[in-house]
Amino acid sequence: MPRVALTTLGCKVNQFETETMEGLFKKRNYEIVDFDEHADFYIINTCSVTHLGEKKSRQLIRRAMRLNPQAIIAVTGCYSQIAPDQVSEIEGVKVIVGTKERHKIVELVERAAKEEGVINAITDIMKAKEFEDIPLFQSPGRTRAFLKIQEGCTNFCTYCIIPYARGPLRSRRLESIKKEAEKLVEGEFKEIVLTGIHLGAYGRDLEDNINLVDAVKTVLSIQGLKRLRLGSLESIELSPELLELFTLDNRFCSHLHLPLQAGQNDILKAMNRHYTVAEYRELINHVFEKVPNIAISTDIIVGFPGETEELFEQSLNFVRTMNFSKMHVFPYSKRKGTPAASYPNQVDEHEKKERVHRMQLLADEKAQEFHKTFVGKTVQVLFETKHNEVTDGLTDNYIRVYVDSDSVHTGEIYKVYLEKIYKDGLWGKRIVE
Template sequence: MPKVALTTLGCKVNQFETETMEGLFKKSGYEIVPFEEKADFYVINTCSVTSLGDRKSRQIIRRAQRTNENAIIAVCGCYSQVHPEEIKAIEGVRVVLGTKERSKIVEYVERAAREDGILDEVGNIMDSHEFEDIPIYDMPQRTRAFLKIEDGCQNFCSYCIIPYARGPVKSRHLDKIHSEAKKLVDAGFKEIVLTGIHLGAYGRDLPGDIDLADACREVLKVEGLKRLRLSSLESIEVSPALFQLIRDDERFCAHLHLPLQAGSDSVLKDMNRHYDTAEFGRLIARIENEIPGVAVSTDIIVGFPGETEEQFADSLKFVEQMNFSRMHVFPYSKRSGTPAAARKDQVPEQVKKERAHRMQELASRKTEEFHKSFLGQTMRVLFETNNDGITDGLTDNYIRVYTDSPVESGEIYEVTLEKLYKDGVWGTVKK
């Protein structure tokens, strides 16, 4: 039985795509082995959101080649879509795919094993208008299941390479969303997380007046589903219908990840973001007012080209006013081919690093304040992993809870939150 090892860099969408490819290999009779082991085939699903993602992708490719110099190495994902020539120049690479054609991954690696040279199947992603619908053939090894329902982005934020790597918006049809969600629930998953590259754009390419709320309704129809969660969503795309679903259906997790990116209106304009801080703030206030206990997490980029100390201070001030439950802070990463990369007013690396540190300190304090506000409450926790007798899991509003109470992974328990612990809180299961 041939052995294949797969690995993923980057976002939850990439993670989902790797799992679908793993299912294709299993269906074809391959043995899946850990990436660190010697295998006949290696598949690396790359990321290109930052230059660090590119570098890590190259390092992992070279590591696979060192592990077995005779292996067939296949590389796919955003980095190979944007820079296929860089991938092809790395020793050992035999198959190069972009962000489509992954449904044929088994066919391609087997063809590479029979033929000489490099098999390059990277095409023009801007010509791709159909969602690549790969059924789930194997269940993910987690307690929460991610379900990709959308691909592509047409926002063209001035700093972002992803629209060039993923192409236009492509949506999964509602019937396929329902059938795949049912597979996951029938397999025992209590929570499904809907994910996509530009999730809020779901349905724009489909006939009829279909949007993300319709996709959520299809999943909520599945009998036995306990939780539905959304991955990252643009604030301006929280439609009235979606807001009503989140507010009224108790299975909808009280957690929204809404990227702010900057707390300065002039920087937001330069980023080609389609809102200002006042609009963002009003939405957050409404969400917090109408959804008790809601968690709003966000992304922040510091050191965007031209960002002055005054503009950064505006960002700090705005974030201070928000009750973010969690913040992902990123120093701006220059991506070749984007408008921001061509600007002459790049912020020095040391300044970006210092600003990231200051913003991260604020982020840590915000998270601690959010966690403290729930101490003493009893909340439902879906437990996930166990290490040395301590099991951790998540509340519906994305607080990580740790306990040494006897619990079973993949099950939901009522837990009293008692004290801050690590990156979350410590709790005791209610008897």
């Protein structure tokens, strides 16, 4: 039985796509092994969102080469889509697939095993029209599954390479979403996370005015589903109908990830983000009024070109006033081909590092403040990972909870009393009823 090892860098969408490719190999009876094992085929699903993503992608290719110099190495994802020539020059690479055509991955690597040279399966992503619908192939008994329902982005934020790597908007049809979600529920997944590159734009390319609310309702209509969560969403795309759904169905997890990116209007404008900090704040206040227990997490980029110390301070001060449960802080990464890469007043790397540190300290403070409000409360936790004596899982509002492993099984939801702050979340005790 041929052995294949797959690995992913980057976002949840990439993670989902690796799982679908893994399914294609399983269907053909390949043995799936860990990436640090000897394999006949290595599939590396790359990321290009920062220059670090590209560097790590190259390191993984070299690692696969060391593990088995005779192996067929296939590189897929955003990095190969953006820089196919660069990727094809890396020693050992035999197949290059971009962000499309991944349904052909098995036949491409099998072809590469028989042919000389590099197989380049990159197509012009800007001409892509249809959602690449690869059915899932899952083994039962897992906890949380990502379900990709949307591809592409046309927002063109000035720092972001993704629209060039992923192409125009394409949405998965409701019938396909239903079918895949039913499969996941039957496979005993307790939670489904809907993901997309530009999730809020779901349905814009489909007929009949379908939107994200329809996709959410479709999944919620499935009997036996315990939880549904949304991936990252642009704040300005949070519609009143979608917000209403949080109050109508308690399986719809009280958690929204709404990227802020900068807490300062001039920087937001230079980033081509279409809101002001005041509008963002107003929206968040409205969300808390409607759904008081909701957790709002966010992304922040620091060191964008033109961000002076004064503007950074303004950003920090804005964030200080917001009740974020979690923040992902990134240093601005110059991406060739994006408008911001040629903006004047690029921020020095050392300065960026220092700002990341300051913003991260604030992020940690915010997370602790949020967690403290849950000490003494009882919550429902879906347990995911067992590390010897301690098992952890997530509440519906995305708090990580740790308990004694003896008291729970992974893949199950339990009532837990939260006792104290612990690591990046809270320590609790299972309530036996």
